[in-house]
Amino acid sequence: MPKIFSVILTIGIAGAWSAYRAANWGLLSLFILIPILAYFFFRYEQGDTDARQLALVATLAALAAAGRIPFAAIPSVQPTTFLVMITGLVFGAESGFVVGATAALASNMFLGQGPWTPWQMLAWGLVGVTGGLLGRYQDKSWAKGLLMVSAFVWGYLFGWFMNLWNWLAFVYPLTWQSFMATNITSFWPDTMHAVSNVLFMRLFGADLVKILRRFDRKFRVIYLDDNVENVGGDSVVRFSKFLIVFFLLATIIAVPLPAAAGDNGAATAQEEAVSFLHGYYRAKDFQGVLDWGAVGLFAAGEDLNSDRWRQGINTPLSWRAQQVKAGNTFNDEKNTDYQRTLLGVLAAGGDPTDFAGHDLVGEIRSTQLKDGKFADTITQGGEYLVNAHVWGIISLLAAGEDIPDKRAALQWLKDRQHADGGFHFDSTVKQSESDMTGLSLVAMALLGEDEDSEKVKKALTYLEEEQLANGGFANWGTENLESTASVVQGLMALGMDPAAPRWTKADGSNPITAIIDYQLADGSFAHIPGGRTDMMATKQALIALSDYLNGDSVYLRLRRLSLLSKFTDINEGHWAYPAVKQLVKDGTLNGYPDGTFKPEKLVTRAEFAKFLVYGLGYAKEAAGKTYKFKDLTASHWANPVVKAAVDKGLIKGKAQDIFAPGDNITGAEVATMLVRALGLEARAQSSSGDYWYSGYIKAAEEEGLLYPGFSPKKDATRAQCAAAVAVLRDKVLE
Secondary structure, three states, X not given: OOHHHHHHHHHHXXXXXXXXXXXXXXXXXXXXXXXXXXXXXXXXXXXXXXXXXXXXXXXXXXXXXXXXXOOXXXXXXXXXXXXXXXXXXHHOHHHHHHHHHHHHHHHHHHXXXXXXXXXXXXXXXXXXXXXXXXHOOOOOOOXXXXXXXXXXXXXXXXXXXXXXXXXXXXXXXXXXXXHHHHHHHOHHHHHHHXXXXXXXXXXXXXXXXXXXXXXXXXXXXXXOOOOOOOOOHHHHXXXXXXXXXXXXXXXXXXXXXXXXXXXXXXXXXXXXXXXXXXXXXXXXXXXXXXXXXXXXXXXXXXXXXXXXXXXXXXXXXXXXXXXXXXXXXXXXXXXXXXXXXXXXXXXXXOOOOOEOOEOHHHHHHOOEOOOOOEOOEOOOOOOOEHHHHHHHHHHHHHOOOOOXXXXXXXXXXXXXXXXXXXXXXXXXXXXXXXXXXXXXXXXXXXXXXXXXXXXXXXXXXXXXXXXXXXXXXXXXXXXXXXXXXHHHHHHHHOOOOOOOHHHOOOOOOOHHHHHHOOEOOOOOEEOOOOOOEOHHHHHHHHHHHHHHHXXXXXXXXXXXXXXXXXXXXXXXXXXXXXXXXXXXXOOOOOOOOOOOOOOOOEOEHHHHHHHHHHHOOXXXXXXXXXXXXXXXXXXXXXXXXXXXXXXXXXXXXXXXXXXXXXXXXXXXXXXXXXXHHOOOHHHHHHOOOOOOOHHHHHHHHHOOOOOOOOOOOOEOEHHHHHHHHHHHHHHHHO
């Protein structure tokens, strides 16, 4: 085999191992299939096929490919399987494989390439191999019947091959039940494929076999004397086959894989939505931004107190205060009005404990009833509305407050879950809806539940069953954006990727792409497919897309900021406050249960590993365990983050098998890790100095990474480490 095959095999093994570790079974299958396909093509390239037969095989491959296109509108009916099997019957298994695989690749140039292409290539290639095996028994009386049976069976086998790809790549969980369900759904299309194979074979099989045998006899070159010169024929054949194989392999390697998170137009859609909202509200002097608009814009990174969102003395916050005082879009008795107003005030940078004459926090807290429910109204009680309870939980926790009776609040919500796993906004209605189910997941996540919770599992199963073919969701039979946005918010609060295989359909559609499909040319979003601009849909779309792009729930971000404002030992006058604020906002840092941040507390090596990993956006990669250091047990809280930091080349042990997780980190160690994170270690090592760290400190100083009061031998504090990581992250993002 040529060296290029060794390279492909090596890449395949490495890729398969990475996909296996990431539990990405669809990608794993592709890294296994590509070397297999490469082997068959290289084997054919090195065979003894002459130029004329090669030309005939290439023509048959083109014919088999072209045969798919006119029949594309008829599900599963096409002559390709029949043509490939006949080719194998006449020319042998290897030629049959090449024709089948090439037909899949070439026809997908018109019908659409994708990660399914290698699976189609293998399936049709094996159809050709089957034909080659049947060719050995052509002179038997039962051969024709066996050919018909094989054509029929391959109608189902081909479907099962593709179902296996779909199951591995897009179905969750991977169980025998889900595998059988996947195959059952394709029964009728597979049956049409099987029956059409038999019809094509019955009508055209015998004639095609005669034609191909005639061409085979006419064009076959037989050398009677080994000494007769081939007039360059071998070179021509070899070079021609090389070009064909090169083209095929290049195309296979270029087959696009499923889009990674964030690579699906979400960022562009978010940017256009922000631009639309800014233009829309600027024309209104920024009146009406609060409440949900403020939440969405905060999630998108907008500062609603900046000049960009101000018209004279009027700001979104001041406009909302006037509305509340006037009772405009604010009902004194409606609890959900207080709750959404609180969230809008938080997002706009206001104080919800003193807003327009209301202590929104205190008033909402006071509505929790004895059974744990947040009442439907502020003063009149009410025990029916699940949405009032859910938003009561979300709003108070987003404000950095504790739920008066957290356990009872969670239990009341759990008790309203229906048998199918869903929720409805009215507890007296027993039919579930995706909107309230998604938002209930937000509340449960904020209360400490995760995807391993039985109630959460039931809700997720319900949502999987409700998901539409385009990746979105509906409510009461109507497909709409807000339902999908609510589900995305629920998934993000649980730390789940809404674009992961579990939520992605066979065509690549998922909740994120479904939301983007609602966007109109001006950047706004419609409520229903084909609808006009809808402001609530636009705001909810922005919240969902921003959560997805941030990899974090906006309500968790609001909570962290609220807790920051409550720190008793650090405020805006502290030199490190801007850095601490940013790192607390995105979850890199947290405060302590006693309401302090402890800016002067010394940082350990294990803690700084977390600073780096979370600060640079590698939190999701802190999932495995390392056994490299004997003083860092598998059960140590920092083991996953240390592994991620070591794998990224950010940090090393103090000795080969010693990490010293509890040792305080020195300024020299901080500077060294920051320089490594920027990829400047070579520059640092090229500089001479009196100490091992001299070059690192020089490089860090040149990059502006050294914090105030830096000393290489002095232990670093939380404030100093926060400042250093904030500067580092800004440089990485540049």
